[in-house]
Amino acid sequence: MNNKCSNKKYLLMPDSFKGTMDAIEVCDIMRTAIYDKDHEADIISVPIADGGEGTVDCFLSAFGGDKKHISVTGPYGKQITSFYGITGDVAVIEMAAASGFSFDSDGMRDPSSATTFGVGELIKDAVENGSRKIILGLGGSCTNDGGVGMAAALGTRFYDRNGREFVPVGKNLCSIEKIDNSKTDKFLSAVSIEVMCDIDNPLYGHNGAAYIFAPQKGADEAMVEMLDRNLKYFADLVNSNLGIDVSCLSGGGAAGGMGAGAYVFLHADMRQGIDVILDMLQFERLLKDCKVIFTGEGQFDRQSLGGKVVVGISKRAKKADVPVIAVVGRMKEDIPELAEVGINHVFQTDPGIYKNKEELITHCREDLYNAMIKILDGNYIN
Numbered sequence: 001m002n003n004k005c006s007n008k009k010y011l012l013m014p015d016s017f018k019g020t021m022d023a024i025e026v027c028d029i030m031r032t033a034i035y036d037k038d039h040e041a042d043i044i045s046v047p048i049a050d051g052g053e054g055t056v057d058c059f060l061s062a063f064g065g066d067k068k069h070i071s072v073t074g075p076y077g078k079q080i081t082s083f084y085g086i087t088g089d090v091a092v093i094e095m096a097a098a099s100g101f102s103f104d105s106d107g108m109r110d111p112s113s114a115t116t117f118g119v120g121e122l123i124k125d126a127v128e129n130g131s132r133k134i135i136l137g138l139g140g141s142c143t144n145d146g147g148v149g150m151a152a153a154l155g156t157r158f159y160d161r162n163g164r165e166f167v168p169v170g171k172n173l174c175s176i177e178k179i180d181n182s183k184t185d186k187f188l189s190a191v192s193i194e195v196m197c198d199i200d201n202p203l204y205g206h207n208g209a210a211y212i213f214a215p216q217k218g219a220d221e222a223m224v225e226m227l228d229r230n231l232k233y234f235a236d237l238v239n240s241n242l243g244i245d246v247s248c249l250s251g252g253g254a255a256g257g258m259g260a261g262a263y264v265f266l267h268a269d270m271r272q273g274i275d276v277i278l279d280m281l282q283f284e285r286l287l288k289d290c291k292v293i294f295t296g297e298g299q300f301d302r303q304s305l306g307g308k309v310v311v312g313i314s315k316r317a318k319k320a321d322v323p324v325i326a327v328v329g330r331m332k333e334d335i336p337e338l339a340e341v342g343i344n345h346v347f348q349t350d351p352g353i354y355k356n357k358e359e360l361i362t363h364c365r366e367d368l369y370n371a372m373i374k375i376l377d378g379n380y381i382n
Contacts, residue, residue, distance in 0.1 A: 009042040009290045010034055011322075015050065015309040017298035017329045019357070020364040022054055023047030024061055029365055030294055030327070033372035046281060048295075048309050050273030051196035052139030055094050056085035059135070063087040063280065070125050072118035073153075074103040075142050076110075084122050090133045090280075091126035095119050095255055096140030099149075101217075103142070109218025111144035112171035112227060116258060120153025123266075127191055134193045135276060136262060138255040142217050144170040144209060144227050146234050147261015155183030156265055170256070173230035179241045184265055193266045196273035198308055201253035203246055203260045204231040209253035217256070231257055238264050274312030287320045292381045294372075296327040300346060302335060311341050318342025325380065327371055329364070345380055347371050 014026040021029075027045040034041050049058040060067060065087030074080035080103050085092040096102070098118030123134055143149070145168065148158060152167045157180040159165055168176055202208050210219070210227035219227060234257075239245050244264050246252050251270050252260035262268040295310050305311050314324040323344045331348045338346065349367040354360045375381070 008038060008040055009044065011286065011290050011293045012043060012045045013048055013293060013295045013309075013313055014327070015048050015295070015297040016054060017296070017364065017368075019298065020329065020361050021368070023049055023058055025365075026296065026368065027061075029368045030372055033369050034376065037373065037376040044286065046277075048274065048277060048313075049137070050139075050198050050277075050309055051094075051137035053094060053096050053100070055137040055139075055196070055273075056083065056092050056097070059087060059092045059277075060085050062277070068125075068129075070122070072098050072121040073115065074118055075099045075114040075116075076103070076108055077115070078103075080118065082118060082122060084126055086126070086129075086131065089131055090135060091123075091131035092135045092137070093119065093122050093126065094137045094140070095258060096137075098122055099143045100140045101142045109142070111142060111214050111217040111219050111256060112223055113169055114143040114145065114217075114256075115149035115167065115169050116141070116143050116145055116147055116256075116261070117149035117153045117167065119147075119258075120150035123150070124154055124187075127187065132191055134191060134266075135196065136193060136266075136268065137196045137273065138258055138262075141255040141258060143258070144214050144217065144219070144231075144256035145261075146170070146173060146203070146209075146231055146257035147259075147265060148173065148176075148234075150258070150261060151181070151184060151265035154265070155187055156181045157183070170227050170230060173234045176234065176237055179237065181242060181265060185267075188266060193262070193268040194276050195251075195259065195262045195266075195268045195270050196276050197251040197254045197259050197270050198273050199254050200250040202248060202250070203235055203252035203257050204228050207253075209255075209257045212253065213256065235260070272308075272312060274309050278312065278316060283316060284320060287317060287322050290320075290322050293317050293322060293324045294327060295324060296329075298329040299332060300326060300328040300330070300335075301332040305335065305337065305341060310343070314342035316342075323381065325375060327368065327375070345375075347375055 049055040
């Protein structure tokens with residue numbers, strides 16, 4: 001990240017164009033186009049990922065640091081090689097790096113049996129090696145265990161009605177009779193934890209983790225109903241055992257209930273992913289003398305107004321009176337509220353002439369570059 005100041009300062013903060021280009025590549029293309037038109041430009045590139053896959057790489061690109069690879073327990077019990085990022089005394093962890101779909105066991109898709117134990121092992125390693133702040137990105141998980149596997153890896157003990165200790169998964173959350181979180185509390189006593197969570201689904205119910213997300217993870221109708229019952233049982237037990245009510249927690253249903261699990265066992269602060277990044281960047285200071293912000297994502301529609309990357313950036317830039325231009329793959333609909341959230345212009349890179357996704361992927365980089373040149377040649381930046 002370049003930190004020079006000038007009256008030609010451009011700030012590049014795109015999300016990935018999912019399915020075609022990651023955020024780092026989008027930044028590189030935007031930067032090339034700007035330099036081709038303005039050799040003296042001062043460009044600050046901050047590729048954005050809001051908690052899912054690619055979050056670690058984006059943090060390291062923006063803040064520097066190292067990626068550490070370690071062996072952890074995969075979602076179906078096999079040892080896998082995972083990783084987390086280290087920047088200063090902050091560790092950045094992607095849940096998907098330990099409990100994601102890429103670690104399916106021989107094509108297995110069974111969220112009732114998948115565990116988040118490996119996520120806990122990543123956190124444990126980071127803390128034992130000196131990290132005093134953990135940023136945990138939720139997204140891309142194949143689990144539905146409410147984060148109990150993660151908690152078990154960090155020392156939380158779960159007992160059944162016979163007093164036997166075990167590590168629960170989604171299908172046997174209803175077998176937990178008692179929870180002892182004291183060891184985890186002690187281990188994390190000097191650590192602050194922020195969870196990047198951009199959904200507001202509750203833990204259970206028809207808008208909760210099981211009903212909304214488990215079918216995408218391989219659950220049939222009967223499994224969804226069972227998982228939802230177990231998550232409600234888990235919420236009631238947490239309330240009675242630990243005195244923490246997660247029944248209406250916004251984002252509690254994220255990543256198979258990991259939102260609730262992180263709130264209960266890690267005492268984590270649940271935040272919009274983009275706000276975590278902007279605060280670390282000291283965004284308002286970065287805006288000084290900034291000419292324009294370029295942001296963007298693959299598809300822009302009304303859902304994009306819900307506080308994700310583009311709108312999260314533009315709302316805070318608007319307060320500093322810095323213009324924002326969104327460069328997106330496709331804009332699905334007219335959105336008259338753009339000015340209200342601080343977006344000055346939206347440009348679509350997809351010309352709409354491709355017959356299939358393969359053609360789109362072939363030409364997307366050239367299309368992004370051409371869109372940037374068109375913007376820079378036009379009268380869009382004051």
